[in-house]
Amino acid sequence: MTPFAVWLDRISGVTTTTAVWGLFLSGAVIYFIVEWRLRVLALFAQYLFIGVLFTRVFVDRPEMSLLKVLVGWLVCGALFLSVRIRQTAGERPHFHWAADLPFRILSLVMMTVVAYLASQRYTLPFVPQDLALGCILLAVFALLFIGAEEDAGVVGVGVLNLLAALDLFYSAQDPGLVVTGMLIMVNLLVGLAISYLTVAEVRT
Amino acid sequence: MTIAGPLFVLGVPLAVAAVLQILRRWTIISVFLAALTAAGMGVLLTLLPLGGVWTFRGLTVELARPLVVMGRVVQIEAADIFVLRYIFFTAAALFLLAWRFLPHSNFFPVGLAAAALFSGAFMVEQVVYTALLVVMGAILTVFPLHESGGAAKGGLRYLVYTVLALPGLMVTQLLLDLFMVFPNDQGLLNTATVLLGVSFAILFGAVPFQSWLSAVSSDGSPPVVTYLFTVNTGTVWFLLLAYFRNYPWLSQQAAFGTLFTTLGLVMMVTGGVLAAAQQRLGRLVGYATLVDNGAMLLALGTGRMEGLALAALLLLARPFSLGLMTLGLQGLRQLTGGLDDHLALEGAAFRAPWSTMAFLVGGIALAGFPLSLGFAARWGLYRITAMTNFANAMVALGSAAAVMLGIVISMRVLLTRPVARPASEAPPPASAPILKEDRLVVVLIVALLLVTLALGFFPRVASNLAVEMAQWYTFFP
Numbered sequence: 205m206t207p208f209a210v211w212l213d214r215i216s217g218v219t220t221t222t223a224v225w226g227l228f229l230s231g232a233v234i235y236f237i238v239e240w241r242l243r244v245l246a247l248f249a250q251y252l253f254i255g256v257l258f259t260r261v262f263v264d265r266p267e268m269s270l271l272k273v274l275v276g277w278l279v280c281g282a283l284f285l286s287v288r289i290r291q292t293a294g295e296r297p298h299f300h301w302a303a304d305l306p307f308r309i310l311s312l313v314m315m316t317v318v319a320y321l322a323s324q325r326y327t328l329p330f331v332p333q334d335l336a337l338g339c340i341l342l343a344v345f346a347l348l349f350i351g352a353e354e355d356a357g358v359v360g361v362g363v364l365n366l367l368a369a370l371d372l373f374y375s376a377q378d379p380g381l382v383v384t385g386m387l388i389m390v391n392l393l394v395g396l397a398i399s400y401l402t403v404a405e406v407r408t
Numbered sequence: 409m410t411i412a413g414p415l416f417v418l419g420v421p422l423a424v425a426a427v428l429q430i431l432r433r434w435t436i437i438s439v440f441l442a443a444l445t446a447a448g449m450g451v452l453l454t455l456l457p458l459g460g461v462w463t464f465r466g467l468t469v470e471l472a473r474p475l476v477v478m479g480r481v482v483q484i485e486a487a488d489i490f491v492l493r494y495i496f497f498t499a500a501a502l503f504l505l506a507w508r509f510l511p512h513s514n515f516f517p518v519g520l521a522a523a524a525l526f527s528g529a530f531m532v533e534q535v536v537y538t539a540l541l542v543v544m545g546a547i548l549t550v551f552p553l554h555e556s557g558g559a560a561k562g563g564l565r566y567l568v569y570t571v572l573a574l575p576g577l578m579v580t581q582l583l584l585d586l587f588m589v590f591p592n593d594q595g596l597l598n599t600a601t602v603l604l605g606v607s608f609a610i611l612f613g614a615v616p617f618q619s620w621l622s623a624v625s626s627d628g629s630p631p632v633v634t635y636l637f638t639v640n641t642g643t644v645w646f647l648l649l650a651y652f653r654n655y656p657w658l659s660q661q662a663a664f665g666t667l668f669t670t671l672g673l674v675m676m677v678t679g680g681v682l683a684a685a686q687q688r689l690g691r692l693v694g695y696a697t698l699v700d701n702g703a704m705l706l707a708l709g710t711g712r713m714e715g716l717a718l719a720a721l722l723l724l725a726r727p728f729s730l731g732l733m734t735l736g737l738q739g740l741r742q743l744t745g746g747l748d749d750h751l752a753l754e755g756a757a758f759r760a761p762w763s764t765m766a767f768l769v770g771g772i773a774l775a776g777f778p779l780s781l782g783f784a785a786r787w788g789l790y791r792i793t794a795m796t797n798f799a800n801a802m803v804a805l806g807s808a809a810a811v812m813l814g815i816v817i818s819m820r821v822l823l824t825r826p827v828a829r830p831a832s833e834a835p836p837p838a839s840a841p842i843l844k845e846d847r848l849v850v851v852l853i854v855a856l857l858l859v860t861l862a863l864g865f866f867p868r869v870a871s872n873l874a875v876e877m878a879q880w881y882t883f884f885p
Binding site for chain 2: 329350356359360362363366367369370373374377378381382383386387389390393394397398400401404405
C-alpha cells in the first residue's frame with residue numbers, strides 16, 4: 205500500500221459523527237476566539253473534517269475528497285498570508301475571547317440544537333442523516349459568521365462554510381466531475397476574493 | 409483549423425485577459441486591447457449569421473458548432489446571441505469610460521474575463537452550470553471594486569449575497585428535474601418557485617436584501633460599480649429568463665404575476681423613498697438602480713411579451729444613464745478627494761460643470777424622465793401596468809418621481825454657491841482639488857450625452873432590438 209492510500213484509508217476510518225464533532229469544535233474556536241493564527245488553524249482542521257465527510261459522498265473516488273481538503277488548505281494558506289500582511293500593517297496578534305462571548309455561546313447552543321433537530325426531523329434527499337447534520341451545521345456556522353462579524357476574514361470563512369455545505373449536499377445528488385470542478389473553482393475564487401478584501405481593508 | 413464558436417467566444421477574451429494582466433502598467437494598451445476584444449466579439453456576433461463561418465488566415469470559426477466538454481454540450485443558440493452582444497458591447501463601452509479614471513487597473517483584464525464567463529454561462533445547456541458561471545464572474549468583479557480606495561464593505565457584501573443566492577439556484581434545478589419525473593408533486597414546484605424567488609431577490613438587491621446595492625455604490629469605484637449594475641445585473645436578468653425558458657411551467661403558475669409585480673413594486677417604492685432621502689450621491693446611484701431593477705421585475709410580472717420587451721429596453725437604456733452618472737460621480741469625487749456627500753459637494757457645479765451635468769442628466773435618464781431611452785421604456789411600462797391595475801402604475805410612477813426628487817435635491821446642492829464657513833464646519837480638505845476637468849473625459853461625457861439624447865428622440869432603434877430579444881423567449885403569450 206502506498207503512503208497516499210494508507211493516509212486515505214486512515215482518513216476514511218474516522219466516523220462521520222467524529223467528523224461532525226470536529227466540525228463543531230473547530231467552528232466554535234473560530235466563533236469564540238479572536239486570534240487569527242488560532243482561527244486559521246481551526247479552519248485548517250475544519251477542512252480536514254469536511255474531507256472526512258466527503259469520503260462518505262465519494263465512496264468510490266476518495267481522491268476527490270482529498271482534492272476538496274487540499275483546496276480548502278490552499279484557501280487557508282491565502283487567508284493566512286493576508287492576515288500576516290494585515291498584522292505587519294499594525295494589528296498585533298494576541299489571544300482574547302470575543303467581546304460578546306455570552307451572546308455567542310447562547311447563539312451557538314441554540315443554533316446547534318436547531319441544526320440537530322432539523323437533521324432528525326427533515327431528511328435531505330440522498331443524504332444520510334449523520335451527513336445531513338454536518339451539512340446543516342456548516343450552514344449554521346455560515347449564518348453565525350456572516351451575521352455576527354464585520355471582519356472580512358471571518359465573514360469569508362462563513363461564505364466558505366456555506367459553500368462547503370452546498371458542496372456536500374449537491375455532491376450527494378450529483379457527484380459528477382463537472383459540478384465538482386466548478387464548485388472547486390468557486391471555492392478558490394471566494395478564497396482569493398476574501399484574502400484580497402482582508403488586505404484591502406487595511407490599505408484603506 | 410476549425411474552431412467551435414463557443415471555444416472562440418470564451419477562449420479569446422480569457423486569453424487576452426491573461427495578457428492584459430501582464431500589461432497592466434500600460435493603461436492605454438490595456439484599455440484599447442480590452443475594449444477592442446470585447447467590441448470585436450460583439451461585432452462578430454452581430455455580423456456573422458449563426459450558421460455562418462468566419463475564416464481568417466487558415467483559421468475557421470463555426471459559430472453554431474457545438475463544443476462538448478466532459479459530455480456537456482456548449483453551444484451558441486439564436487436566443488443567446490442578443491445576450492452575448494449585450495455583455496460584450498456594454499463591457500467594451502465601460503472599458504473606454506474607465507480609461508482616465510482607473511490607471512494600471514485590474515478592471516480591464518478582470519472585466520474581460522468576467523464577460524467571457526458570463527457569455528459562457530449562456531452557452532451551456534443546463535442552468536446549474538449557468539448559475540455557477542454567473543457566480544464565478546460576479547466574484548471576479550469584486551477584485552477591481554476597491555482599487556481606488558474606500559472601505560471594502562461593498563465588495564464583501566456583494567460577495568456574500570452572491571454566494572448566498574447560489575444554493576437556491578442549484579437546489580431549484582434539482583427540484584425542477586425531480587418535478588419533470590414526478591409531475592403530480594406540486595410541492596416540488598412550489599418549493600422550487602420560492603427558492604428561485606429568494607435567490608433572484610438577493611441577486612437583484614430586492615428588499616430586504618438591498619444593502620449590498622447601496623454599500624457597493626457608496627464604497628466602490630464608479631466605473632466598476634457601473635459594470636456591476638449593467639453587465640452583472642443584465643446577466644442575472646438573462647439567467648432568470650433562462651430558468652423560465654428551460655422550465656416553462658414556472659411562469660405558468662398562478663402566483664407568478666402577483667409575485668413579480670409585488671416584488672417589483674416593493675423594490676421601486678423602497679428605492680424611491682431611500683433615493684429621495686439620500687445625502688450621498690453614490691448611494692443615490694444605488695437606490696436609483698434598485699428602482700430600475702424593480703421596474704424590470706414589474707414588467708416581467710405583467711406576464712406578457714410586451715412586458716418582457718420593456719424590461720429588455722430598460723436594460724438597454726441602463727448603460728447610457730449609468731455611464732453618464734459614473735463619469736459625473738467620478739469627476740465630482742476627484743474634486744473632493746473621494747467624498748460624495750452634499751456637504752462636500754456644495755457648489756461643485758461651478759468647479760466641475762461637465763461632471764455635474766453628466767451626473768444630473770444620467771440621473772434623470774435612470775429615473776425614467778425625458779429625454780432619454782429610459783423614459784420611453786418607463787412610459788410603456790406605466791401604460792401596460794395601468795391596463796390591468798391603475799394603482800400599481802401610479803405607485804411605480806411615484807417611485808420614479810421620488811428618485812427624480814433625489815436628483816433635484818442633489819442638483820440644488822451642486823448648484824449652490826458655497827458660502828464661507830468657520831474652519832470647524834468646513835468639509836474635510838480635498839486631497840488634490842482639480843480645477844480643470846480632463847478634456848478626454850469631457851469628450852466622453854459629450855459623446856454619451858449626445859447618444860442619450862439621440863436615443864431619447866428616436867427610441868425605435870433600441871425598442872426594435874428589445875422586441876427582437878423578447879421574441880426569443882416564448883414562455884409568455
